[in-house]
Amino acid sequence: MRQSMTLIPTLRELPSDAEIKSHQLLLRAGFIKQIASGVYSYLPLAKKALDNIEQIVREEMEKAGAAELLLPALQPAELWQDSGRWYTYGDELMRMHDRHDRSFALGPTHEEVITSIVSDGVPSYKRLPITLYQIQTKFRDEKRPRFGLLRGREFIMKDAYSFHTSEESLDDVYLKMYQAYTNIFTRCGLDFRAVLADSGAIGGKDTQEFMVLSEIGEDTIAYSDSSSYAANIEMAEVNCDYEKSAELEKELTKVDTPGQKTIAEVSDFLDVQASNIIKSLVMIVDEEPVMVLVRGDHELNDIKVKNALDADSVEFADEDHTKELLNCSFGSIGPVNLPSSLKIIADKAVESMMNAVCGANDDDCHYVNVVPGRDFQVETYADIRFIQEGDPSPDGKGTIRFARGIEVGHIFKLGTTYSEAMSAKYLDENGKSHPYIMGCYGIGVSRTLAAVAEQFNDENGLIWPTNIAPYDIHLIPVNMKDAAQEELAERLYNELKGHRFNVLLDDRNERPGVKFKDSDLIGMPVRVTVGKKAAEGIVEVKIRKTGEMQEVKVEQLLDVLTNIFKEL
Amino acid sequence: MRQSMTLIPTLRELPSDAEIKSHQLLLRAGFIKQIASGVYSYLPLAKKALDNIEQIVREEMEKAGAAELLLPALQPAELWQDSGRWYTYGDELMRMHDRHDRSFALGPTHEEVITSIVSDGVPSYKRLPITLYQIQTKFRDEKRPRFGLLRGREFIMKDAYSFHTSEESLDDVYLKMYQAYTNIFTRCGLDFRAVLADSGAIGGKDTQEFMVLSEIGEDTIAYSDSSSYAANIEMAEVNCDYEKSAELEKELTKVDTPGQKTIAEVSDFLDVQASNIIKSLVMIVDEEPVMVLVRGDHELNDIKVKNALDADSVEFADEDHTKELLNCSFGSIGPVNLPSSLKIIADKAVESMMNAVCGANDDDCHYVNVVPGRDFQVETYADIRFIQEGDPSPDGKGTIRFARGIEVGHIFKLGTTYSEAMSAKYLDENGKSHPYIMGCYGIGVSRTLAAVAEQFNDENGLIWPTNIAPYDIHLIPVNMKDAAQEELAERLYNELKGHRFNVLLDDRNERPGVKFKDSDLIGMPVRVTVGKKAAEGIVEVKIRKTGEMQEVKVEQLLDVLTNIFKEL
Incomplete structure (x- = not known):
């Protein structure tokens, strides 16, 4: 292409509202232009780079056995009412009315449309499994669009959907997609991790996010320095062998700690390591109070408490409620001499503590030389803390490091959430109907472009990897x-x-x-x-x-x- | 591709609401599926055929020197208010509000967005001309979506826009686009014509439509059987040499024609050819009455009257007004013995008539042996009739035939309509600012797919041309x-x-x-x-x-x- 015949409106000045490198450079290098908040034009260089990413995506989707189609952006409200998302998606769903006052959504994803198509077109187990994908413009009315293409309101996604008669078949395609995604982001030249993620409210099962490592990422990833293990920190299991101290048990003693409330204050005042202090909290688990213990140098992960107790809800007790139960304020809670009705759950690390410090349920006092098992009884020991840098990797290989990541892909075992809501069923060999078992698999195509720009640049500008370069x-x-x-x-x-x-x-x-x-x-x-x-x-x-x-x-x-x- | 892994949901039954072949067959062959009125999913076979069309379009656009980009579907209302189209586009413009209640249009075309981008990015004559195009999903809220992909509400278009400093430069790119479009539709295997069209209200100049010949087309095309000449019938010039009859002048005679009003009735009653009867009408041209004459076997084209008289408005006089002027009813109007204030405009064919018949401005009477120039005076002879099958082609080559056509492409010299409305200007070599001179060039990509299906099928199904076949x-x-x-x-x-x-x-x-x-x-x-x-x-x-x-x-x-x- 002759430069005189294309449009590359480079800028000498730094755009004032662009906070991060990729946004600044894509603007300055004439790749994109903002039309409205979170809405961009892809100028010729960006279009070429997007084409290259899309070509890689298509090749890998084809290898994974997926067939391409193209679904409409306009989706009738009825479909979204069937799935229930019309009511739950909130303000992020862009909605409109046509000239006859019928309601439509502008598709942020296409589970409803594809489920309805497959439900009509693939009535029998004979044509299953099937995996379908598209590369398409999506709409999501972000509250605060920012970072250029990283969080826009109109963006390009690859979204794939698979339909199955068995969990095994879903597992198989999920793995193929995992491999396809790994190939795609590798071919894009990106430094990324596949990260175990929370399946959240959508009701699915396994799910992994593909995260490009970047300090501007909005999520924190815990990853192993010597294996492929990575997880969102909320999700990362702690798999430590806590060694019991060889120290001899000492006598439980109550000491005055006037005004000392936080772990740091108590640690300073008593001159003990935070790792030898027991952090005690009261939580309300399915309406019952429970005492929760973690080591002073650890952070409680309430999702893990919820999972460990198989609870529907967990929340922290407020100070009034705590006072009513234990007759002390937050900084003085401890597990010794509790009313027998108050059960204790403790992180596994607590079990190995010896001659530790904890609150005495008496303001301005702490116990020292506390021995778990001797001075208090724990109902349940479980992994209820956040993983930390330096922890061993849960897969037994290497040490955990933290990084921040930009989510560029997501694979998800949906199960029957959508097919049940929408009564989308196939007939098995005996003529019996079952809801399809589904998976969905997304890649932010325009976001990937920005992630590449974020990872490859220097003080003079962008440095495109050869596979993506316009x-x-x-x-x-x-x-x-x-x-x-x-x-x-x-x-x-x-x-x-x-x-x-x-x-x-x-x-x-x-x-x-x-x-x-x-x-x-x-x-x-x-x-x-x-x-x-x-x-x-x-x-x-x-x-x-x-x-x-x-x-x-x-x-x-x-x-x-x-x-x-x-x-x- | 293995058929077991893709989605081709063929139907044995004829879909009840599909009126035309292409719509029926694309549904039955599992190419498309309707999601809402005028909104379709492109299933895998259709996607592949679309890809083939798009590839042809891209190659020809590149040859024509156009650079590809991708503009957003969401367009802020402000841009459309600048051009004025926000107020004039009517219900066909899909509109919506975001979460902050800001108004957006879903783009049916992108003149506003591209003009704003070029205005910012190409401030100088040095970077002109430039031609930019995209292939993109468009939205238009058709009142009566029908014929499947032929008239949908969400559809795929290629739209190109060119920006110039001179008319000559626009002419040059317009010609290149003409050639590119000819190549594209030829490579698609289509039987089509480039048709002169009406530039309509938008205020542009030259414009041609590319029409695929098909009896289900909504437009009538007049084309030459021996050249590339083609035009919308409204636009087609008549270029006949009318030979004056060798018959001698006879004496003007008034005859009784009781109850005979229409050309057919008079022709029967007096036993004369319709081509020897003068059809007379009264029109109100810019508020003044004018008598308008065409031969009895010809149809008046009121657009040509308007153009011939350089009028702002023309309309037919109603019967009361006619009676007031001529003291007779519609069927008896004629040009003989008119009040001198009533000017006459006549089609060129009338000039050659000899011993003709016309109304006598007296109910139930006609004149015979009327001789134009002897019995009445014509202010203006001009081409004011519709062309007919059998007329010589206006370019002097061959004979006119009629066909119906599906518009698949449109090239248009916009001039400065948009750039002036939006104050989009470049600086010339002397630092003086001028509005860009613009052209725009559209192709209905999904419509082209339907047009191919409409032209290539038999009783057993579709027959794809090799260049388009999935x-x-x-x-x-x-x-x-x-x-x-x-x-x-x-x-x-x-x-x-x-x-x-x-x-x-x-x-x-x-x-x-x-x-x-x-x-x-x-x-x-x-x-x-x-x-x-x-x-x-x-x-x-x-x-x-x-x-x-x-x-x-x-x-x-x-x-x-x-x-x-x-x-x-």
Whole structure:
């Protein structure tokens, strides 16, 4: 493509409202343009990069056995009422009325539409399983759109849906999708992790998020430094062998700790490690109070408490309620000498504590030399704390590190949530009807573009991985008015295109400084400069990523470029 | 693709609400599925056919020098208020509010968005001209969606926009687009015409519609049987040499014609040809009455009257007004002995009439032997009638025929309509600002798919042209439980794919009758059947279009198929 014929409106100034690198650079490099809050135009360079991502997605979806279709953005309200999401999705669902005052949703996802299509079109077990996908513009009315393409209101997604007669079949496709997603993000050049996630309110089972590691990510991931283990920190199991101290038991003693309430205060005041203090809280579990204990250097994870007690609801008791139960304030709660009606759940780490410190249910007092099992009885020991950096990885391989991540993909075993709500059923070999067992699998395509931009840039601009780059080569005649330069550039443009390189030819009459600055900013992998040595048949090749430059004789250019792209 | 892994929900029954072939067949062959009135899902076969059309469009757009981008569907109301279309577009514009109660349009076209982008991004004449296009889902709230994909409310369009500093530059790109459109519809295999069209209210200049010839089309086209001339009948110029009769002038005579009012009645009663009767009407042109004459066998075109008189408005006088002016009713109007204040405009054909018949401005009477110029004076002779079948083509080549057409493309010189309304300006070499001169160029991509289906089918189903067909070859093992058949089919599936054929393998356990019926219905160009002679290495090749069948030895299959596709 000749640069004179396309639209790359680069900006010299930093856009004032763009907080993060990818947003700033995609704007400055003329890839995108905002039309409304969270709504962007993809200008020609972004369109080409999106095409490359979509092509990778299509190839991997095909390998995974999925067939492509295209569903409408306009979805009649009735379908969403059938699934119930019309009432639960809230303000994020964009809604409208047509000229006959019928209600429609602008699709944020397409479970309802695809379930209705498959329900009509695949009535029998004979045609199952089936996996269908689309790449499509979606709508979600985010409360606070931000970070450019990372959290927009109109965005491009790949969404896939699978339909099964058995859990095993769903497991099989889920695994294929896991592999496809791994391939896709690897081919995009991204540093990412597949992360165990919370299946949340939607009622499904297994679910994993694909997270691109980035400090601007909104989620915290716990991952192993020596294996593929990764999970959202809410989800990460703690799998520690807590060694019991060899210390001898000492006598339980009540000490004055006037005004000392927090773990840090007590630790300072009594000169003990936080890891030797028992943090005690009262929670209301399905309307019954329960005392919950974790080690002073650990954080309680209330989701784990809920799961460990198989409870429907858990919440923290307020200070009045606590006072009523224990006759003390928050900072002085402890498990010793409790009323027998108050059960105790404790994190596994507590079991190994020896001669520890805890609140005495008496303001301004603590116990020291507390021994679990001797001084109080625990109903349930369970994993109820957040994992921490330095913990062993739950899979037994390596040590846990934390990172922040941008969610670019999500695979999800839906089960029968939608098919039951919508009465979508197939007939088995005996003519009996069952709800389809379903999976769904999403990739944020435009978000992936932003994630790549976020991961690959330097102070001069973007640095596109070769698989995503809008063009392979940026070919720059320094001076378009120099006949030798122009002629050689035109010749190379045609020759390189003939060898299947995608070439952007900067045929603009601009100063060399402007051309080079723009070139670094838009970030094609390789720049070929046709300058003063054009008459001698010499050009300059620069690798954007490393900054490495070399002069190359024209007759060797193809070989040099082929080698560079082999290694990039 | 294995048929077991994709979704082709064929129907045996004719869908009750589908009136036309393409709509019926696309539904029955499992290409599309309606989700709401005028809103369709494109199932896997349709998606593949759309991809093929889009690929052709992209290649031709690239050749024409256009760069691809992707604009948002959500467009802030403010942009549409700037252009004025927010107020004039009416109910067909789909509108919505976001969670903050800001108004948006769902884009039916993108003149506003692209003008705003180019206005910001291309401030100088140096970067002009530029042509940008996208392929995108559009929304238009049709009052009566019908004919399936032909008139839907959510549809796929290619829309291109060009920006210029001069009319000559616009002319140049308009011509390039004309050529690109001709190439696109030719490559789609369509029988079409580029038709001169009315630029209508939008205020542009030249405009042509690309019409696929089809009896279900909503527009009538006048085209030459021996040249590329074609126009909407409203637009077609009449370019006849009317020969003056050699007959001698006879004496003007008033005759009684009791109760004879219409041309047919008078023609019968007086035994004269309709072509020798003058049809007379009174029109109100810019508030002044004018008498309008055409030959009795011709139809008046009021748009031509308006253009010929350079009028702002023309309408027919009602009977009361006519009576007041001429003291007679509609059927007796004539140009002889008029009040001098009443000017006459006549079609050119009238000038050559001799000894004709006309009304006598006296009920139940007509004049015979009327001679224009002798018996009445005409202020203006002009082309004011509709062209007719049998007329010479206005370009002097061949004879006019009529056809009905489906509009699939439209190219349009917009001029400065949008840029002026939106104050979108560039700076010229002297730093002076001017509104961009614009063109716009649309193709109904999903409509083109339907038009192809409408043109290519028979009583058994669809017959896809090779360039559009979802798959080249439908490979059918007759009995999947026969090991020899299954094995050979699998082998051929892989071999043919290896030779770049797109193959659909019917690996379903269905009866042969079902497989063959489905195969004819979905209409891939070539069917390869692996049947009883599989063990002998013989398969059957059938060409869908001609029904031609032949037995082919497996080792010759590739050559046979290659030759067939060369000729299809």
